[in-house]
Amino acid sequence: MSRFIPSLEAFAKGTLATAAGLSTLSVGLLWYGQGYLIYPSAFPHGSRTEEVAKPSDYGIPYDELNLVTPDNVTLKCYMLRQHKDLVSKNPAAIQLPTDSDPDLTEDEFVAGRPTIVMFHGNAGNHGHRIPLAKVFYLRMRCNVLMMCYRGYGLSEGSPSEQGLQIDAQTGLNHLLNDERYKQTPISRVKRIFQVLYGQSIGGAVSIDLISKNPDKIAALILENTFTSLPSLIPHALPLLGPLAFLCHQKWDSISKVPMIPSMTPILMLSGLRDEIVPKDQMRILYQAFAKRDEKTTRGGKEYKAGLEHTKYIEFPDGGHNDTCVQEGYWTAVADFIASLSPESIYY
Template structure:
């Protein structure tokens, strides 16, 4: 298990900017300048030029994937398609029963596809250690999305722009002859969780499941917690990412795993708990006698990690076991809804 966990040193480049950015989100409320502070794509230095790690540096095969958005922006992403040869070439790769009896194409289509939406700091290359866990341990196809204005992708980031980017990534998968046959799982950290929720709310029949870590109910609602003195000016935040209003649009049959760091110093744990309450209510039906839950519809799980901060929840004991179990159980049709504290 230890071999799958990303080291804090390796992961630091991608997470350092999150702390620097959210701690200054109040300054971002200056209406015309907030995009530059909410989306610090050039920090740490080099994140838009030479410091864009590639999967091959981690001994992972991959394809450079260029996606053209509907508004003409080129996104330069990474695609890691599965291969049954991994069991023979990577000692860390988990064997899949029956893989030797399948062709390469059949094996790709038999595995889930994870779409990774990262936090607001650094670039997608800084999250390769996380992709490695999905790729080798869970044997998933992995699409690492590079938002506009991040990494080597063109353009400038914004809420509308990232929404287009996410839709472009999903459209690529659903139009691909192989990935379109796979269950599509969205994995979002921090603002990437908001991107995931938004995408799933607009494509309810195309998403098999969501995994959300340390995300928020909305950006304006985060301001009073992060910077209490600027709370009265939160209305100036035009980058909304209003996840709380979008979760009800995701079907109650769509499994959701929520992973919350109780010690998160940037996004208070109350945000994840509030989102969990909305997630848990997806199966509500109104009756003459009040409210009752539609039995058998809710498939969600909420987990808290007592020592998890905003940037290190993903290395807490039990995190990846929970993710791996969730991915493995997606084929289970039995309803599951529980709350766990670690």
């Protein structure tokens, strides 16, 4: 029996060494390869080889928008710009007081409409969201900037948290610097206002952007987004739950809530059957938004601004990717947009 002891000891040592090596390799792959897990639609750039849908495929006029980021990445985005003659084609669209002004020029009309900046979720690219943009464009008469992150669709580069944040800021800067979308000095046309619409990881992108530009964003619409990526991993990837601390792509939205003005209107849309983002994550974010502590007095009564300006709606049958087709979803969004008169926007 004694002759087997050295062999067993060697086997045990070899097993431990192999296990340690595999663990080190697994941790290394998780640390350096988590981009493939977090941004699956961008790797291995499969979406670049397919034809990306265009708004014209849906009968919508648009501009191809090539945005170059400060780190020299070209983003292939779409800009849907409003037109006065769409009024008669869609009488049910949201109307503003200036719409009936016969002396309003085309540029003045565009400058008077809200602009929706769309930040899509992880699956697919901005071409898959054109039906959603069409609702904003035709029903709500908004200008729509459809962002496409680096590495997605036909955009250059590879995605990362810092990269997507740069992309978002580049899109906002474009609107702020484009003469057609700048604040107009004409008294009968109120200044343009930007509304961020973010789905899933796009919600995290939106929260980060408004936290860094609190005086340049009018309102926020969030659908099925999360408090942070590390907190999401145990649910989305249970096997990797114990290694969530290794996630360096933080997207720590919950920590950025205090940086967002409490007077900023926020609409939160949560699908209760979301199989990726637990409904509790949206509820925790809502509570954080509602607790923003700035107060305001109206009609002799004091209101908690955060709670007053944050609306939270749940959709019992909404999953992660189909909440946007649930009954009442677009009515809630349209009512929210219609309530955003320029006079109600707090910059």
